[in-house]
Amino acid sequence: xxxxxxxxxxxxxxxxxxxxxxxxxxxxxxxxxxxxxxxxxxxxxxxxxxxxxxxxxxxxxxxxxxxxxxxxxxxxxxxxxxxxxxxxxxxxxxxxxxxxxxxxxxxxxxxxxxxxxxxxxxxxxxxxxxxxxxxxxxxxxxxxxxxxxxxxxxxxxxxxxxxxxxxxxxxxxxxxxxxxxxxxxxxxxxxxxxxxxxxxxxxxxxxxxxxxxxxxxxxxxxxxxxxxxxxxxxxxxxxxxxxxxxxxxxxxxxxxxxxxxxxxxxxxxxxxxxxxxxxxxxxx
DNA sequence: GCTAACACCTGCGTGC
DNA sequence: TGCACGCAGGTGTTAG
Numbered sequence: 324x325x326x327x328x329x330x331x332x333x334x335x336x337x338x339x340x341x342x343x344x345x346x347x348x349x350x351x352x353x354x355x356x357x358x359x360x361x362x363x364x365x366x367x368x369x370x371x372x373x374x375x376x377x378x379x380x381x382x383x384x385x386x387x388x389x390x391x392x393x394x395x396x397x398x399x400x401x402x403x404x405x406x407x408x409x410x411x412x413x414x415x416x417x418x419x420x421x422x423x424x425x426x427x428x429x430x431x432x433x434x435x436x437x438x439x440x441x442x443x444x445x446x447x448x449x450x451x452x453x454x455x456x457x458x459x460x461x462x463x464x465x466x467x468x469x470x471x472x473x474x475x476x477x478x479x480x481x482x483x484x485x486x487x488x489x490x491x492x493x494x495x496x497x498x499x500x501x502x503x504x505x506x507x508x509x510x511x512x513x514x515x516x517x518x519x520x521x522x523x524x525x526x527x528x529x530x531x532x533x534x535x536x537x538x539x540x541x542x543x544x545x546x547x548x549x550x551x552x553x554x555x556x557x558x559x560x561x562x563x564x565x566x567x568x569x570x571x572x573x574x575x576x577x578x579x580x581x582x583x584x585x586x587x588x589x590x591x592x593x594x595x596x597x598x599x600x601x602x603x604x605x606x607x
Numbered sequence: 608g609c610t611a612a613c614a615c616c617t618g619c620g621t622g623c
Numbered sequence: 624t625g626c627a628c629g630c631a632g633g634t635g636t637t638a639g
Contacts, residue, residue, distance in 0.1 A: 325633095355616085359635095384633075402632055403617080418617090437617050439633060482610065491634080499632065589613080590632050 325400040327462055327496030328539035330384050332553045333406050337379040340408045341388065341431055345375045348424035356420035356435060359399075359455075360443035370444055371396065371423070380451060383462045383495025389451050394444055397453045401439025407432045462496035463533050474525045477517050483606040484520060484528070485513035485592065497532060500568045501539070503593045505531040507567035510577075510598040513587065514605030538564065567593040 325333070349371050351357060351364040360367050371390075378389040386406075387395040398406065407416070409430050421433040421442055433442060445453035461468045473494055480487050487493055488502045497505070506513055508531040511524060520528075542564065543553065566576045571584040575595035585592045587607070 358615090399634080401616090401634080435616095437615090437631090439616065480609085486610090489633085588611090588632090589630095591630090 325384060325402075325404065326498035326501055326536075327383060327464065328501075328536050330381055330386050330400060330496075331464070331540055332543055333400070334379050334381045334386055336408065336553050337386070337388065337406060337431075340429070341376050341425065342379055343376065344425040344427055345373065346371050346423050347426050348372060350422040350424075351420075352422070353420040353438070355438050356433060356441045357443065359441050367442075367444060370394075378451070382452065382456060382465070383459050383491055384498070385453075385456050385459060385495075387445075387453055389447065393447055395447045395451070395453045396442060397445045397455065398433070398442045399440045401435060401437065401441070403436040404440030405434040407434060459491050460493055460495045463494060463529060464496070464536060470526075470529055473529065474522065477525060478520060480517040481606070482517055483514045484511055484517055486588065486606070487517050488532075489588075494532075496536070499590055500565070501532065501535050503568040504535045504565060507593075507595060507599065508535065510595065512594060512599045512601050512605065513592045514607050515602050516604060516606045519604075567595065569593065
């Protein structure tokens with residue numbers, strides 16, 4: 324499931340293989356991957372053909388290729404999206420949705436099993452950020468990320484700390500995996516009320532978010548199956564380092580208590596019941 | 608304005 | 624063997 328480190332691995336691959344190339348043809352195999360491009364494939368294809376890719380950029384889990392002119396090809400990988408660089412004659416993978424033929428004879432292929440991701444063309448602002456993601460907050464690996472502003476906004480919220488971490492308008496790039504890992508490291512229970520968090524706890528939480536994502540990035544991201552891969556189709560190794568996420572019943576690496584799984588926001592939360600006790604007045 | 612619930616979507620694993 | 628169902632979860636929309 325691509326979160327910030329996985330998306331950054333893909334961005335680096337695009338930076339190496341796609342920047343400087345020109346799109347010579349576009350094939351849309353499944354229009355559902357263009358559901359955020361409201362004018363549809365009939366508009367998407369001719370607008371993209373002939374465009375040169377000037378840069379590969381990212382904010383949180385959003386990824387975009389800056390095109391010549393004031394436009395970008397914006398992409399979100401959703402839960403199962405992949406951006407693969409392939410030779411044009413390589414066999415088409417299952418769930419191939421969109422293909423960009425490049426001027427070096429290779430293809431940029433968008434593969435997405437569950438179709439939660441997609442592509443769209445968008446205008447960019449003066450900082451070359453697509454205007455359609457103007458509401459997405461900066462991510463904690465962004466040099467311009469403002470820690471004080473984040474802490475201020477977090478403590479104004481009236482919700483649980485994990486719910487806030489997953490809110491991309493407050494802080495971007497954090498998904499279920501890294502939220503659970505960061506909270507385990509502090510340690511904090513996911514239901515701790517944001518308004519009761521102490522400044523030191525917010526500070527520690529941010530430090531751990533940055534650390535856990537940095538470590539994941541060094542290991543090429545997290546992979547539980549073949550769904551997350553870099554542009555060359557290779558998986559990362561960070562799943563071998565997870566302390567809490569997906570470890571139900573396994574001993575907590577800190578105290579040995581079995582990790583517990585709770586239903587949370589139609590998904591799962593993993594905590595150590597001893598290190599991360601449930602708060603009395605928690606918010607879910 | 609803020610928060611929470613829900614729909615979207617497919618493949619895999621499990622139980623019957 | 625085949626079917627039904629639950630689960631995985633990021634984002635946008637809608638309701639309160």
